[in-house]
Amino acid sequence: MNEIDLLFISAHPDDTELSCGGTIVRAVKSGLRVGLLDLTRGEMGTRGTPAIRKREAQASARILGASFREQLDFHDGALLTGREQELELIDIIRFTRPKLVFTPFPDDRHPDHTRAGRLVTESAFYAGLKSFKTNRPEHRPQTAIYYLQNYQRPLSFVVDVTDFWKTKMRAIAAFKSQFHDPKSKEPQTFIARPEFIEMIEARGRHFGELIGARYGEAFVTKQPPRVDDVIGAYRGREV
Numbered sequence: 189m190n191e192i193d194l195l196f197i198s199a200h201p202d203d204t205e206l207s208c209g210g211t212i213v214r215a216v217k218s219g220l221r222v223g224l225l226d227l228t229r230g231e232m233g234t235r236g237t238p239a240i241r242k243r244e245a246q247a248s249a250r251i252l253g254a255s256f257r258e259q260l261d262f263h264d265g266a267l268l269t270g271r272e273q274e275l276e277l278i279d280i281i282r283f284t285r286p287k288l289v290f291t292p293f294p295d296d297r298h299p300d301h302t303r304a305g306r307l308v309t310e311s312a313f314y315a316g317l318k319s320f321k322t323n324r325p326e327h328r329p330q331t332a333i334y335y336l337q338n339y340q341r342p343l344s345f346v347v348d349v350t351d352f353w354k355t356k357m358r359a360i361a362a363f364k365s366q367f368h369d370p371k372s373k374e375p376q377t378f379i380a381r382p383e384f385i386e387m388i389e390a391r392g393r394h395f396g397e398l399i400g401a402r403y404g405e406a407f408v409t410k411q412p413p414r415v416d417d418v419i420g421a422y423r424g425r426e427v
Contacts, residue, residue, distance in 0.1 A: 189256050193220040195286035195329070197277075199267055199304040200230045201245040201259070202363045206388060207335035208290055209252060209356030210349025211405050216253035217352070223284055224249055224257040227304055232265035235372070240365050248362040251355060267300040269307045275322070277311035282324035289329045293408055297338035305334060334408040344409040348401040353392060360388070400424030 194215055198204040204212070204224060215222050226245060229238040242259060249257035260276065262268045281289070289312050294305030309332045314320050316328020334341075349356065360367065367385060395404035400423070415421050 189223065189258060189280070189284055191221070191283075191285045192223040192255055193287050194222045194290065195225060195281070195284055195288070196222065196290045197225045197227065197304065197308050199227050199292060199298070199300040200233070200264065201226045201241045202230075202248070202360070203292065203301070203337065204290070204335070205248055205252070205356065205359045205363070207292075207337055208405060209359045210352040210392070210403065211290075211347045211407075212252045212254065213352035213355045213359075214347065214349055221255045222253070223286070224252075224254045225280065226257070226259045227262045227307075228264035228267060228300065229259060229261055230264055235365050237365075241363070244363045244365060248359040251359040251362060264300065267303040267307075269303050273307060274311050274314060277308065278315045278320070279322055279324060281312055281315040281329065282322065282327045285327045286329050288331060288333055290333045290335055290407075292337055293334040293339070293341060295339065301337055308332060331409055331411060336406055336408065341408050343395075343398070343406045345413055346395050346399045346401075346404040346406045348396070348399060348403075349392070349405050350396065350402040353403040357389075360385070 194212075196204045196208055196212060212222050212224075230241040231238045233241065245257055245259065258280075262273050289308060291308035292301040292305040294302050294309060296302050296305070312329050312332050316326050318326045320326065392403040392405065395406045396402050398404060398406075
């Protein structure tokens, strides 16, 4: 790991790609340094194995252009959120010193997503406390930005990822064990249905339409982002 601009933290391998893949590629192409962190090995998944999923995650990270991808072991299916896990995250945040952290919205269909969002938010805050002593100096990201998975929320902003959509979908396809494969003999799951990838495509088109783009990815923040160019923010969305 090394110092970065943006840190994307997910509960499971492939969570980040589904919701933020285009945003990651856009950031990398603009010269920002991006790191990925999976809090679990995905060991409770119906399809694939932790070893397979780790190889797929690394392949996906290369497609996205991430500076690094690390995997922790906070227990899939019952993601741990105690002091030990906070300290591990605080150490990573202080070491990588991201300007922004992205994580799941802390209220989602999958309890691990909910726990991850809460754990990351709280750890990012504690990482900025000077009196919270560790082996590294304090650092607090500017904010935690939440990406959406199953449940939809009132949106704070949408990123135009039109030019990066194909790369995002290639990164998702790297997780061959998890998504639809007509040749697979493994059990059918919610995300392994062909309709699931169609939904990802449709959601990207929907979010894009909201900002006058072909594809978009949507995010939620507890505080609204600053906008310096009001006219530019709405360009292409004439009433």
